[in-house]
Amino acid sequence: MRASQYLIPTAKEAPAEATVASHVLMMRAGMIRRVAAGIYTILPLGLRVMRKIERILREELEKAGCLEVNMPMVIPAELWRQSKRWDLYGPELLRLKDRKGAEFCLGPTHEEVITQLAASEIKSYRQLPLNLFQIQTKFRDETRPRFGMMRGREFVMKDAYSFDLDAETAQVSYWKMHEAYTQIFSRCGLEFAPVEADTGTIGGSLSHEFQVIADTGEDALATCVSCGYAANIEKAQILAVAPAAVKQTGEPKRLDTPDVCSIAELTSFLEVEGKCVIKALLFELGDQVIMALMRGDRELNEAKLRALLDCDQLIPASPETLMRSIGDVAGFIGPLGLQDIRIIADHEVMAMNDAICGANARDQHLGAVQPLRDFQAETADLRFAEEGDICGRCEGQPLSFRRGIDVGHIFYLGNKYSKAMGATVLDKNGKPTPLEMGCYGIGVGRTAAACIEQNHDEQGICWPVPVAPFEVHLLALGKQQEILDACEPLYHELTAAGLEVLYDDRPERPGFKFKDAELIGLPWRVGLGKRGIDSGSAELVERRSGERFDVPLAELAEFLTKRIVPARLGN
RNA sequence: CGGGGCGUAGCGCAGUCUGGUUAGCGCGCCUGCUUUGGGAGCAGGGGGCCGCAGGUUCGAAUCCUGCCGCCCCGACCA
Structure with a gap:
C-alpha cells in the first residue's frame, strides 16, 4: 500500500478527551475517530488491525x-421476554x-437468538x-463509555455458544474453548x-476471564x-478468619447516637475505628429480606x-420494606433481636469482640x-480480596495483585436459557x-486496545507482528526522483515476497x-535514501527493540521474511 | 445514576473573573520560493452562528436561566 494513496491522518497531539495510551495512540495514529460517546468510526489502518484479530479468531x-x-x-422483544x-x-x-409499534432491542449479546435457533x-x-459463533457489532447503552475502544457502547464482539447433551460433555466444550482462547x-x-x-447477570456457575495484564486495566486480579490460583478480586477466595472465642458473660450496652446514621459519622462520633463497627445492609429478594453484615471498614x-443468593441482582430494601420488617430505623439497623430476616455475616464479623452495631431503634x-x-448469622465470604489476604485455595501464601483488561470471558451456562426457551433434544432413550x-x-x-496498552513507548505503538496493520514500513528518505526510483522496485519485491x-x-x-x-x-522499518x-x-x-541493521538491498526480502514469517504465529 | 470538570477554526489552547473597535496564538491545511536523514524556514492565504435557545444591556465569547454534548472519579461490563 502506498501511503500517498492511503488515509492515515496522523497527529502530533491527541484530542483532550483521550486519556489512556491506547486511546491517545489510536487517535494520533489515525486509526479511529469518535462519532458519539462510545461510538467510533474505524479508519483503514484500525480496520486492518481488527481484521487481523478476526482472522486469528x-x-x-x-x-x-x-x-x-x-x-x-x-x-x-418477544425473545427477550421469554x-x-x-x-x-x-x-x-x-x-x-x-413503524407498527412492535418492540425490539439492539443485541447486547445473543443467548436468546441462538437458543431459539437451537430449539428449532x-x-x-x-x-x-x-458450537456456533459470530463476529458482530453489539450495542450496550453503558452509563459510562470510556477509554476509546476499550469500553464503547457499540463494539465488535466475537460471541460463541456451545450446546451439549449433559453437564459433563458441556464442560468438555467449555475447556476446549478455554484452550482456544x-x-x-x-x-x-x-x-x-x-x-x-x-x-454476573449472564448466570451459570463456571467462568473465566482472559485478562491482559496492564496497569491501566479496569479489573483487579488476585493470584497465588x-x-x-488466579481470580478476579470479586471472586477470589480468601482464607476465612476463625470466629472469635465467644465471651459468654456480659451484655450489649445501649449507646445514644442522635442522627448518627452512616459508618463514617458513627466512627467519628464514638471515636472508634471502622473495624470495630458492624455495617448492616438490607436487601430484598422476592418476599425474603436479607441482611448482610460487614466489618465497618470493609466494602x-x-x-x-x-x-451466594443465586440471584441476578441485589435490590436494596425499600423504605417500606425496612419499615415493615424492622421499623422506622433507617441508619440504625443491626442484627440483634430480628425475626424473619435472613442474616448473612462476613467471616470477619464473627471474629469481632465488643463490636458496635445499630440497635434497631432510632438514634441508638x-x-x-x-x-x-448476642446474635446468630450464616457466615460467608462477602468481601473483596485485599493485599495481605491468604489464598483461600491452598491456604498457604498471601495473594498477590495485578490489574488486567478483560478481553475475553467464558461461561458455563447450564440449562438456564434452554429451559426458559424450550430448547430440548431427544437423548438416547428418546426423552426430551x-x-x-x-x-x-x-x-x-x-483486544486491539489492550494490545496497544501492552505494546507502546513514548514515540508510539510497537505492534506485535500477528496483529500489526502492515508488517513493513518502507520509507523513501527524500523526495528526489532518484530515491523514489530506488524504492519502487524494493516495494514490489517485498510485496511479492508475501510481506x-x-x-x-x-x-x-x-x-x-x-x-x-x-x-x-x-514491526519493521526500512529506510532508503541517498546514503x-x-x-x-x-x-x-525493528520497532520494538530499536535494533538497527544495514542490509544489502539484494538480501532485504530474505532478511525480513526470515524474521517476519515465523513471528506471524505469535507467542 | 451520584460527584467533579470542560465546550472558542481540523487539533491543542488564550481571552470569560472585571461586558466595549475587526476574537487571538501554536500545530495542521492551501500557494510560492528556499530547504532536504529526525515532525524545516520565509512570505502570502483560507478557515469561527465563541455548543444551542432564551434573557439582561446602548452593547454579550464574557453576566443570568434552561437545554444539549463531551471527559474524568465512583456503582455495572467484551
Whole structure:
C-alpha cells in the first residue's frame, strides 16, 4: 500500500478527551475517530488491525470445531421476554419500536437468538456437540463509555455458544474453548492470564476471564504464587478468619447516637475505628429480606453475595420494606433481636469482640456486642480480596495483585436459557432433555486496545507482528526522483515476497516520516535514501527493540521474511 | 445514576473573573520560493452562528436561566 494513496491522518497531539495510551495512540495514529460517546468510526489502518484479530479468531475457533453464523443485531422483544431478560437487563438494553409499534432491542449479546435457533434446529443428541459463533457489532447503552475502544457502547464482539447433551460433555466444550482462547491471545502476542470470574447477570456457575495484564486495566486480579490460583478480586477466595472465642458473660450496652446514621459519622462520633463497627445492609429478594453484615471498614462484594443468593441482582430494601420488617430505623439497623430476616455475616464479623452495631431503634446503637452470643448469622465470604489476604485455595501464601483488561470471558451456562426457551433434544432413550450451554465472548476492539496498552513507548505503538496493520514500513528518505526510483522496485519485491508493506512515498522530509513510522509502529522499518543508494544497502529498524541493521538491498526480502514469517504465529 | 470538570477554526489552547473597535496564538491545511536523514524556514492565504435557545444591556465569547454534548472519579461490563 502506498501511503500517498492511503488515509492515515496522523497527529502530533491527541484530542483532550483521550486519556489512556491506547486511546491517545489510536487517535494520533489515525486509526479511529469518535462519532458519539462510545461510538467510533474505524479508519483503514484500525480496520486492518481488527481484521487481523478476526482472522486469528476464525482460525482458532474453526480449529476448535466452531461454526460461524451471523445473527441479527435487531432482536424482537418477544425473545427477550421469554428469557425474562427484557425486564432484568435494565437500561443498558437499547430498546426501539418499528413503524407498527412492535418492540425490539439492539443485541447486547445473543443467548436468546441462538437458543431459539437451537430449539428449532437441534433435535437429536446425535447433532451434539455443537458450537456456533459470530463476529458482530453489539450495542450496550453503558452509563459510562470510556477509554476509546476499550469500553464503547457499540463494539465488535466475537460471541460463541456451545450446546451439549449433559453437564459433563458441556464442560468438555467449555475447556476446549478455554484452550482456544489461550491460543488466540497467545497468537495476538499478548501477556495475559485466565482468571476465575464471577458469572454476573449472564448466570451459570463456571467462568473465566482472559485478562491482559496492564496497569491501566479496569479489573483487579488476585493470584497465588504457591498454587497458581488466579481470580478476579470479586471472586477470589480468601482464607476465612476463625470466629472469635465467644465471651459468654456480659451484655450489649445501649449507646445514644442522635442522627448518627452512616459508618463514617458513627466512627467519628464514638471515636472508634471502622473495624470495630458492624455495617448492616438490607436487601430484598422476592418476599425474603436479607441482611448482610460487614466489618465497618470493609466494602460488600456484591458479586459474592449475588452468587451466594443465586440471584441476578441485589435490590436494596425499600423504605417500606425496612419499615415493615424492622421499623422506622433507617441508619440504625443491626442484627440483634430480628425475626424473619435472613442474616448473612462476613467471616470477619464473627471474629469481632465488643463490636458496635445499630440497635434497631432510632438514634441508638449497641456497644460491647458479641457475635454468636448476642446474635446468630450464616457466615460467608462477602468481601473483596485485599493485599495481605491468604489464598483461600491452598491456604498457604498471601495473594498477590495485578490489574488486567478483560478481553475475553467464558461461561458455563447450564440449562438456564434452554429451559426458559424450550430448547430440548431427544437423548438416547428418546426423552426430551434441555440443552447444556456455554457462552464465550471476545471484544475485538478491546483486544486491539489492550494490545496497544501492552505494546507502546513514548514515540508510539510497537505492534506485535500477528496483529500489526502492515508488517513493513518502507520509507523513501527524500523526495528526489532518484530515491523514489530506488524504492519502487524494493516495494514490489517485498510485496511479492508475501510481506505486507506500507510504502511511504509521500513527498515529505525524512524526519517527518520517521516520526510517523514510530507513531504507527509497524514491526519493521526500512529506510532508503541517498546514503543507502550509494552503499547499496537499506537501514532496517525493528520497532520494538530499536535494533538497527544495514542490509544489502539484494538480501532485504530474505532478511525480513526470515524474521517476519515465523513471528506471524505469535507467542 | 451520584460527584467533579470542560465546550472558542481540523487539533491543542488564550481571552470569560472585571461586558466595549475587526476574537487571538501554536500545530495542521492551501500557494510560492528556499530547504532536504529526525515532525524545516520565509512570505502570502483560507478557515469561527465563541455548543444551542432564551434573557439582561446602548452593547454579550464574557453576566443570568434552561437545554444539549463531551471527559474524568465512583456503582455495572467484551
